[in-house]
Amino acid sequence: MKIGAEIAVPVAILLAWQLWTASAHQPRFPRLSTILVQFRELWLFSQFGEHVVPSLVRILAGFAIGSLIGVALGIPLGLSTRGRRAAMPHIEYWRAMPPPALLPISVLLAHSIGDRQKIAFIAFFCIFPVLLNTIAGIRGIDPTLVDTARSYGIPRRERIRRIVLPAAFPQIMAGLRVSLALAVIMMVLTEYFSSTNGVGYVLLISKNTFQLVPMWAAIVLIGVLGYLINFVFLLVERRVLAWHRGWRAALPD
Amino acid sequence: MRRFLSILDALIPVLSIVAALALWEFVSRAGIIDERDLPAMTTTVRELWHLLQTGAFWHQLLLTVRGWALGLAVATVLAVPIGIVLGSSDLAGRAFRVPIEFLRPIPSAALIPLLFLTLGTNLKSEVFLAAFGAFWPLLVQTMYGVRDVDPVALDTARSFRLGPLERLYRVTLPSTVPYIATGLRISSTVALILAFTAELFMGIPGLGQAMNVAGAFGLTDTIYALALATGFLGVAIHVFTTAVEKRALRWHPSQRQEVAL
Numbered sequence: 001m002k003i004g005a006e007i008a009v010p011v012a013i014l015l016a017w018q019l020w021t022a023s024a025h026q027p028r029f030p031r032l033s034t035i036l037v038q039f040r041e042l043w044l045f046s047q048f049g050e051h052v053v054p055s056l057v058r059i060l061a062g063f064a065i066g067s068l069i070g071v072a073l074g075i076p077l078g079l080s081t082r083g084r085r086a087a088m089p090h091i092e093y094w095r096a097m098p099p100p101a102l103l104p105i106s107v108l109l110a111h112s113i114g115d116r117q118k119i120a121f122i123a124f125f126c127i128f129p130v131l132l133n134t135i136a137g138i139r140g141i142d143p144t145l146v147d148t149a150r151s152y153g154i155p156r157r158e159r160i161r162r163i164v165l166p167a168a169f170p171q172i173m174a175g176l177r178v179s180l181a182l183a184v185i186m187m188v189l190t191e192y193f194s195s196t197n198g199v200g201y202v203l204l205i206s207k208n209t210f211q212l213v214p215m216w217a218a219i220v221l222i223g224v225l226g227y228l229i230n231f232v233f234l235l236v237e238r239r240v241l242a243w244h245r246g247w248r249a250a251l252p253d
Numbered sequence: 254m255r256r257f258l259s260i261l262d263a264l265i266p267v268l269s270i271v272a273a274l275a276l277w278e279f280v281s282r283a284g285i286i287d288e289r290d291l292p293a294m295t296t297t298v299r300e301l302w303h304l305l306q307t308g309a310f311w312h313q314l315l316l317t318v319r320g321w322a323l324g325l326a327v328a329t330v331l332a333v334p335i336g337i338v339l340g341s342s343d344l345a346g347r348a349f350r351v352p353i354e355f356l357r358p359i360p361s362a363a364l365i366p367l368l369f370l371t372l373g374t375n376l377k378s379e380v381f382l383a384a385f386g387a388f389w390p391l392l393v394q395t396m397y398g399v400r401d402v403d404p405v406a407l408d409t410a411r412s413f414r415l416g417p418l419e420r421l422y423r424v425t426l427p428s429t430v431p432y433i434a435t436g437l438r439i440s441s442t443v444a445l446i447l448a449f450t451a452e453l454f455m456g457i458p459g460l461g462q463a464m465n466v467a468g469a470f471g472l473t474d475t476i477y478a479l480a481l482a483t484g485f486l487g488v489a490i491h492v493f494t495t496a497v498e499k500r501a502l503r504w505h506p507s508q509r510q511e512v513a514l
Contacts, residue, residue: 005348013352028370082262086269096487098446100453100461101480104468108290108476185360192362192454200362207366219363226358 030213039217047202052221055187055198058115059229062122063183067176070127074134075160078168084135095128099186103193113194122186126179133175137168170244173237180233184226199225292474301478309463314486316459320376320448321490324383325441332388332440333433336395341425346396353392361386361447365454379451379459386447387440391433398432399425431505434498441494445487460486 018032043052077083102121110117141164149159191200199222206215274294280286281293292300304310339346339353361382368378402425410420452461460483467475 003347005344006350009348010351010355082265085262085265089266089270090273092491093484093488096442096491097480097484098449098487100446100450101464101483103453104464104476105480108473109286111290181358184358185362188360188362189450192365203363203366207369212370215366219367222363223355223359226360227355230358 035216066123066126070130078135078138118190129178130175137171141167297477300474320379323380325444327384328387332391340396340399357389383444383447387444390439391436394432394436398429
């Protein structure tokens with residue numbers, strides 16, 4: 001019954017969409033089946049290399065650069081109270097800044113509407129979730145762990161590498177997940193603002209030329225991309241955090 | 254000496270801000286980045302000062318805040334009851350698991366072209382977009398919260414013969430409130446981003462549209478001043494929601510612990 005519902009409800013929703021669009025005869029709401037046929041024609045895989053690959057490159061490059069900066073800044077800031085006090089006003093300001101407000105500025109500063117501007121923009125906003133979670137993860141470490149390591153005479157470098165980083169790792173992963181979702185949104189925004197290729201660009205152009213079926217196909221494509229990227233991340237997270245969950249499960253309550 | 258050091262310590266945040274502003278001024282004045290691309294800090298602040306004295310700026314600010322508030326309100330009114338239903342019924346939770354898992358990661362920005370064609374370039378689109386984005390974090394947090402209610406408390410209430418409505422009101426809701434509050438804090442940031450996005454891309458009046466217009470005329474100083482102001486609006490909304498969360502949860506252990514630390 002329960003598993004039946006888990007399958008039946010999504011199927012029912014898709015069926016209702018198809019039936020409604022078939023009976024409404026609204027050009028703005030083409031039939032679901034028409035959208036899916038268009039989706040296959042455009043995206044599996046004739047225009048995949050031309051538009052999807054550039055978008056994926058921007059997401060992944062921006063995410064990777066932003067996350068690296070976030071972790072690299074987060075470790076010293078997590079360990080130093082003075083450093084945190086100096087950095088916090090800036091972090092609080094930039095993480096509260098709505099990203100689209102910096103789109104025009106990113107074009108001015110990068111002197112381009114190409115990959116350089118897009119990757120820099122995505123990377124900048126990917127820094128903050130990772131940075132804040134790295135700081136919180138390091139500050140949340142059980143002090144007994146660090147003290148024990150110190151009393152065994154383990155040098156600082158080794159303590160950071162073997163105790164601090166692994167203990168903060170689950171929370172760093174939580175930050176990475178937020179940043180990755182953000183990277184997908186930033187990709188759409190940057191390509192929508194100014195670009196010459198990518199899925200956001202296709203979306204904009206098909207809307208501007210009233211090609212409604214390709215527009216819907218592009219919306220579905222972005223939805224599928226967002227879903228798949230999140231899904232892959234969860235798989236990776238389950239793998240790299242397996243030790244953590246096993247360790248947690250072994251702890252008495 | 255020690256006293257001097259502790260005063261210096263207290264001043265660290267202030268010094269850090271002053272240093273960053275000075276660096277901004279220097280980078281622009283020294284021409285490391287051309288002043289046409291990065292106006293000096295003093296130029297930007299002066300431009301912001303001029304904007305603050307115009308009625309148009311305050312009107313635009315108010316419109317953005319209105320889009321944010323309406324979007325967040327619509328999201329809350331929808332997400333909390335739905336979250337309670339989906340969280341308390343295993344069957345309903347499973348039935349909608351796949352659609353939610355699928356819809357949640359969809360970047361709401363992808364809906365902008367659709368909104369152009371359906372709701373049009375007006376407040377309705379802005380509120381829809383903000384509400385759509387803000388809905389998901391609130392829904393998920395509410396569902397987690399309801400699932401996390403202490404079963405012993407529920408059983409106790411039942412053995413005291415509290416009806417389902419009273420159990421909801423006296424047990425489930427109070428213990429879900431911290432989760433909802435967290436959801437609200439996340440959603441309020443999302444709602445502001447999407448309200449601004451709608452204004453920037455769809456030309457709906459507000460700070461986003463003002464920035465778009467400044468961009469079209471190449472008014473670099475105004476672009477920077479508006480971005481600076483938008484950042485402060487973001488900070489203000491963040492401070493506001495954090496304060497509301499603290500106040501709503503005065504009774505909750507999570508807040509008391511924070512004081513003790």
